[in-house]
Amino acid sequence: MDNHLLIFGFGFTSQAVADRLQSKFKSICGTTRSAEKFDVLKQQDIEPILFDGETVSAELQLALNNATHLLVSIGPNSNGDPVLNAISKSGDQFKHLQWAGYLSTVGVYGNHDGEWVNEETECKPVSKRSKERVATETEWLQLGRQTGVPIAIFRLSGIYGPGRNTFMNIEKGKARRLVKPGQVFNRIHREDIAQAVDLAIEAKVAGIFNITDDLPAPPQDVVTYAFELMGKEPPKEIDFASADLTPMARSFYGENKRVSNNKSKTHLGMTYHWPDYKSSLQKMWSTGSWRKS
Numbered sequence: 001m002d003n004h005l006l007i008f009g010f011g012f013t014s015q016a017v018a019d020r021l022q023s024k025f026k027s028i029c030g031t032t033r034s035a036e037k038f039d040v041l042k043q044q045d046i047e048p049i050l051f052d053g054e055t056v057s058a059e060l061q062l063a064l065n066n067a068t069h070l071l072v073s074i075g076p077n078s079n080g081d082p083v084l085n086a087i088s089k090s091g092d093q094f095k096h097l098q099w100a101g102y103l104s105t106v107g108v109y110g111n112h113d114g115e116w117v118n119e120e121t122e123c124k125p126v127s128k129r130s131k132e133r134v135a136t137e138t139e140w141l142q143l144g145r146q147t148g149v150p151i152a153i154f155r156l157s158g159i160y161g162p163g164r165n166t167f168m169n170i171e172k173g174k175a176r177r178l179v180k181p182g183q184v185f186n187r188i189h190r191e192d193i194a195q196a197v198d199l200a201i202e203a204k205v206a207g208i209f210n211i212t213d214d215l216p217a218p219p220q221d222v223v224t225y226a227f228e229l230m231g232k233e234p235p236k237e238i239d240f241a242s243a244d245l246t247p248m249a250r251s252f253y254g255e256n257k258r259v260s261n262n263k264s265k266t267h268l269g270m271t272y273h274w275p276d277y278k279s280s281l282q283k284m285w286s287t288g289s290w291r292k293s
């Protein structure tokens with residue numbers, strides 16, 4: 001039987017997944033909110049499907065019916081998870097489904113004052129969006145138990161890659177060295193996310209996995225190092241307490257933790273190709289892969 005992948009929310013991360021998995025699937029469909037993006041998806045051999053977050057069109061219904069694998073890269077909203085809501089309207093859509101994956105966030109852990117967390121750590125989400133993520137994760141895992149379909153939850157840290165990274169922020173004049181004592185963040189290159197999805201599909205793995213780098217670090221250190229690689233003088237440090245930030249940007253700093261990726265290595269067989277910010281920035285700068293491909 002041919003394999004067919006349906007990706008809900010074809011964007012920055014999904015593109016890397018599709019590039020890696022293209023040869024393994026007879027077809028890959030990707031949803032988008034805008035018909036204007038159809039040509040871009042077609043150029044990447046992706047069959048575009050319009051999905052406004054609510055309506056299950058005939059094209060989407062057919063893709064659901066044919067899908068052997070499903071990847072969800074759409075966040076929840078106040079009405080719950082758009083994909084689960086769509087699936088509930090669409091009838092018998094699991095007759096061919098062998099595996100499903102949901103791209104979540106390490107934000108579900110909330111604040112742990114810089115301590116290490118893993119997949120067994122209690123989730124204490126702070127923001128509304130993180131609370132919605134926890135609820136959605138629970139629903140997907142419950143659906144897996146009900147249907148017998150293996151469902152993997154990937155908890156991702158701050159995503160970067162071509163066209164979306166510290167070098168780009170510097171080039172655009174948007175890089176700042178915000179300093180909040182004790183604050184650290186993890187990061188993840190989109191190609192390592194693609195690797196995790198590939199491995200999970202291959203083994204039909206279910207469960208929760210942190211997909212994140214080996215080196216949680218203060219954000220100002222990352223900016224400083226990128227400036228050094230570019231041979232430029234970094235900007236002055238800015239005290240977080242007095243910084244002019246949007247409420248959303250400030251809320252990210254309210255969640256401080258070090259995220260372990262050990263389970264992804266032992267259970268998925270992950271070998272991170274972008275394991276820490278220093279080697280990753282070095283590789284991107286030397287190869288020029290920091291620019292949008």
